[in-house]
Amino acid sequence: MKKIPKKMPRFSAFSPARLLALGFMALSLCACATKPPASNAVALEAYKEANDPFEPTNRFLFKVDAGLDKVIVRPIIKTYRFAVPEQGRRGVDNFVNNLRTPVTFINDVLQGEISRAGTTLGRFVVNTGVGFFGFFDVGEKWGMEYHGEDFGQTMAVWGVPDGPYIYIPLLGPSTVRDGLGYGVDAFVTDPIAWYTRGSGSMKWVQWADFGLMYVDAKDSAMDPLDELKKSSLDYYAALRSSYRQYRTKEILNGAPPPMEDFDDPN
Secondary structure (H helix, E strand, C coil): CCCCCCCCCCCCCCHHHHHHHHHHHHHCCCCCCCCCCCCCHHHHHHHHHHCCCCHHHHHHHHHHHHHHHHHHHHHHHHHHHHHCCHHHHHHHHHHHHHHCHHHHHHHHHHCCCHHHHHHHHHHHHHHHHCCCCCCCCHHHHCCCCCCCCCHHHHHHHCCCCCCCEEEECCCEEEEHHHHHHHHHHHHHHCHHHHHHCCCHHHHHHHHHHHHHHHHHHHHHHHHHHHHHHHCCCCHHHHHHHHHHHHHHHHHCCCCCCCHHHHCCCC
8 A cells, every 4th residue: 555645635616716727637537447347356446546547638638737846846846945945935835724714613513523623613713813813823822633624525424425436637636526525615605706807907815815725736746656656566546546545534633534444246
């Protein structure tokens, strides 16, 4: 089993990013992987476990993303790391987490996690007021551990299946459920979207929000993903597996999967 990166790319997406994601999602429907015959039980089980019926198109988009990463994303992240020291980047990460607090709080409540919702609210009050708008994670020092939630996780708790795996250039791995979940967060639960919706003069706030969160997410994920790539014979398959493991861990709030998940399906 491959090592799961501690932090996969995550995005508080808004309308421009979601439209881009939906466009690539539509492209991913253009080609499907061939389902193995029922006589090949091992291959059929692996096919079901991967849940990647659009694999040919996903792999093509994965290669496109590798090119974009080389010529666009990595130069930006390297420049960011050169210009901003590690302590400053940690402060930006804390600030981004604080910006996402309303989304997390709403999804805590929707999942019936009242205690965690209280922790989320407490962290927001403390970090915003005492931690200089979240640049310093005072809540963590006071025993209020950070956690993130999104509507994709909420739907999973409600029993909605994750659906096929999809790969979106510049944004990374996802599933149909997670893509829909991020869309709901972007249009419904994100207060920045509320504040700027319908105001042309405030569109720059959405772009600034997305740009900050995008750079922070890519900066946090670049090194562990490089390690995953070095240790993988098939980086695409390893990333797909790591993403699903990562999301399962988030959905279960860090708890191990139920033992029945490891039972022999036969």
